[in-house]
Amino acid sequence: MSTRPIISNFKTYFITAMALVFSALVIFSCKKDSADPSPTSAVVYRRITASEAGELASAGNVVLLDVRTEQEFREQRIVGATLLPVDDLAAVAHTVLPDKNARILVYCRRGKRSKIAAETLIEMGYTDVYDFGGIEGQRAFKTVGN
Numbered sequence: 001m002s003t004r005p006i007i008s009n010f011k012t013y014f015i016t017a018m019a020l021v022f023s024a025l026v027i028f029s030c031k032k033d034s035a036d037p038s039p040t041s042a043v044v045y046r047r048i049t050a051s052e053a054g055e056l057a058s059a060g061n062v063v064l065l066d067v068r069t070e071q072e073f074r075e076q077r078i079v080g081a082t083l084l085p086v087d088d089l090a091a092v093a094h095t096v097l098p099d100k101n102a103r104i105l106v107y108c109r110r111g112k113r114s115k116i117a118a119e120t121l122i123e124m125g126y127t128d129v130y131d132f133g134g135i136e137g138q139r140a141f142k143t144v145g146n
Helices: 004-030 050-058 070-075 086-096 112-123
Strands: 062-066 103-108 128-134
Touching: 050 062, 050 103, 050 128, 086 112, 103 112, 112 128
Parallel strands: 062 103, 103 128
Antiparallel strands: none
């Protein structure tokens, strides 16, 4: 009696079983759990124009966030804006902006600080943040100041 067919059959079964186990591991490890989506997977930095920001604001229920200095804010600001200087953002955003799902429209003077602020808010878990750049030259919003 020869042992070759037994070994050959065992090898075939073993390789087949290992392939099935590997396939199952690949399939189940790649399956995305829809009940627990990653909160940062859909949140990205969004730059929009002042006109687009004006349209979003006219729909209501937005936070206009001015990230300039207090002095700049006093000199000129968009009506209804909330001041939160970019240098203070990380430390106090959770108290000034408690709703991380609120629609936030961020601006500064020319656009540099608003980009930094928008990216920081996204990193902090805010989900609906738009950067519309600077207050200079925009005509979509009414401004007030000294």
